[in-house]
Amino acid sequence: MGLYEQIESNKRRTFLLFAVFFAVVIAVGYAVGWLFWDFGELGVAFSIMLGTFWALVTYFLGDRIVLAVSGAREVRKEEFPHLYNTVEGLAIAAGLPAPKVYVMNDPAPNAFATGRNPNNSVIAVTTGLLKIMNRQELEGVVAHEMSHIKNRDVALQVFASILVGVVVMIADMAMRTMFYSRNRDKDKSPALMLVGVLFIFLAPIVAQLIHMAISRQREFLADASGAMLTRYPEGLAAALEKISANPNQLRAATNATAHLFIVNPFKKGFLVGLFSTHPPLEERITRLRERSMGMQG
Amino acid sequence: MIVGSLIGGGLLMLVLMALAFFGLIVIVAIVWMYNSLVSLNERIDNAWAQIDVQLKRRTDLIPNLVETVKGYAKHEKSVFENVTKARTAIMKAGTISEKAKANNALTGALKSLFAVVENYPQLKANENFKLLQEELSGTESKIAYARQFYNDEVMLFNARIQKIPWTIMANALKYKQRDYFKTEEKERKAVKVAF
Numbered sequence: 372m373g374l375y376e377q378i379e380s381n382k383r384r385t386f387l388l389f390a391v392f393f394a395v396v397i398a399v400g401y402a403v404g405w406l407f408w409d410f411g412e413l414g415v416a417f418s419i420m421l422g423t424f425w426a427l428v429t430y431f432l433g434d435r436i437v438l439a440v441s442g443a444r445e446v447r448k449e450e451f452p453h454l455y456n457t458v459e460g461l462a463i464a465a466g467l468p469a470p471k472v473y474v475m476n477d478p479a480p481n482a483f484a485t486g487r488n489p490n491n492s493v494i495a496v497t498t499g500l501l502k503i504m505n506r507q508e509l510e511g512v513v514a515h516e517m518s519h520i521k522n523r524d525v526a527l528q529v530f531a532s533i534l535v536g537v538v539v540m541i542a543d544m545a546m547r548t549m550f551y552s553r554n555r556d557k558d559k560s561p562a563l564m565l566v567g568v569l570f571i572f573l574a575p576i577v578a579q580l581i582h583m584a585i586s587r588q589r590e591f592l593a594d595a596s597g598a599m600l601t602r603y604p605e606g607l608a609a610a611l612e613k614i615s616a617n618p619n620q621l622r623a624a625t626n627a628t629a630h631l632f633i634v635n636p637f638k639k640g641f642l643v644g645l646f647s648t649h650p651p652l653e654e655r656i657t658r659l660r661e662r663s664m665g666m667q668g
Numbered sequence: 669m670i671v672g673s674l675i676g677g678g679l680l681m682l683v684l685m686a687l688a689f690f691g692l693i694v695i696v697a698i699v700w701m702y703n704s705l706v707s708l709n710e711r712i713d714n715a716w717a718q719i720d721v722q723l724k725r726r727t728d729l730i731p732n733l734v735e736t737v738k739g740y741a742k743h744e745k746s747v748f749e750n751v752t753k754a755r756t757a758i759m760k761a762g763t764i765s766e767k768a769k770a771n772n773a774l775t776g777a778l779k780s781l782f783a784v785v786e787n788y789p790q791l792k793a794n795e796n797f798k799l800l801q802e803e804l805s806g807t808e809s810k811i812a813y814a815r816q817f818y819n820d821e822v823m824l825f826n827a828r829i830q831k832i833p834w835t836i837m838a839n840a841l842k843y844k845q846r847d848y849f850k851t852e853e854k855e856r857k858a859v860k861v862a863f
Contacts, residue, residue: 452799452802452803452806453802453806455806456802456803456805456806456807456809456810457806457809459806459810460806460809460810460812460813461813463718463722463810463813463814463817464813464814464816464817465817466715466817510809600813602816
């Protein structure tokens with residue numbers, strides 16, 4: 372598959388996943404509304420309202436929270452001229468305004484991008500990353516992050532995690548309520564009610580799975596469009612190899628911020644495969660190397 | 669009779685409505701084509717401005733660099749002359765292809781300058797020199813990225829205005845094929861290795 376086709380198919384898959392995602396949120400809202408208030412639409416309206424409020428708060432405050440939690444600080448050009456030039460160069464390549472540059476003091480090599488839109492974006496890298504990467508590799512990593520900004524992945528991720536949050540919250544509320552009010556549901560068919568209850572139990576897991584699937588798609592997409600920016604996929608491939616070989620673990624990462632980083636900061640993740648925020652590194656490297664050959668030909 | 673006139677009147681209305689609808693679609697399409705072509709054209713100008721900014725930045729850095737290197741390597745006159753000549757050429761260059769050519773010449777001249785520097789370990793260790801070198805190589809890769817972006821935009825534009833119906837709109841706007849910012853393929857790779 373060529374680069375452009377890969378980018379297109381990635382976008383289609385993300386769209387599809389979001390469509391399913393929305394369906395799950397609405398279905399959960401409906402199931403809860405129907406079970407407890409005999410009025411499905413009320414549940415749907417409630418979940419949409421909750422989601423919108425949550426989205427607004429996270430959209431405008433999310434980047435500040437993330438930067439504070441990760442311990443990143445904004446640096447001046449004189450401190451890290453090389454990093455600055457790389458970020459500015461790739462911003463030019465992507466046709467974007469230059470993001471702010473942040474550095475995390477941490478020996479584990481990693482990086483992330485945040486900010487609600489390209490005009491308010493930040494690229495943060497660890498000192499460990501700067502130490503072990505050569506010019507092309509650093510360009511590869513920064514290009515990956517720049518692609519997240521260009522593809523609006525930060526907003527997308529915020530959106531996805533809120534959808535998960537809404538599903539989890541509503542399901543949680545529903546389950547709590549179930550224990551207190553059991554006698555009102557005489558006119559509903561028990562089979563349907565069982566389906567509804569089962570669905571409410573399963574929905575948070577399904578939502579989480581979809582979120583992770585979206586996250587993995589976006590990582591592949593950022594790898595592909597990052598390679599488009601540098602026209603040198605091997606740079607990122609080599610960088611990913613170096614990161615995976617490095618034994619240090621990022622101190623500042625939490626489960627909530629793990630999906631942001633270029634490589635999952637939890638090396639030996641207890642959840643693999645379907646529950647992973649990132650595709651396996653080997654697969655990402657293989658895809659980049661295949662592309663590298665395709666580009667020469 | 670009655671049925672016939674009804675059909676006739678209804679048909680007329682239908683045809684008129686279809687025509688009006690069709691006309692509306694044509695107008696919307698024309699406006700959209702006009703806007704998108706104008707903004708494509710503008711994007712190329714912006715992309716070119718990016719290259720120009722970086723070229724300017726590069727020429728600004730050179731006198732300082734030459735001074736610093738001269739402090740350690742007085743005798744390498746021909747190298748300094750070449751760099752200064754290439755710098756003057758790029759400042760004089762007007763058209764895109766002239767600038768591209770002058771830029772390539774400057775890159776070559778700088779390469780031999782940095783090759784000379786290899787013989788002066790003290791100079792290589794000089795903090796000021798290191799900073800200048802980082803700035804220059806940073807600017808050089810920015811030029812490369814700006815050029816890549818510019819050429820992509822030009823490719824998009826040139827390909828589009830060859831196609832029907834865009835070509836009609838392009839003619840009306842007097843848009844011509846835009847020039848690429850050309851470079852030898854070798855250069856970019858060489859730059860990457862050099863620093």
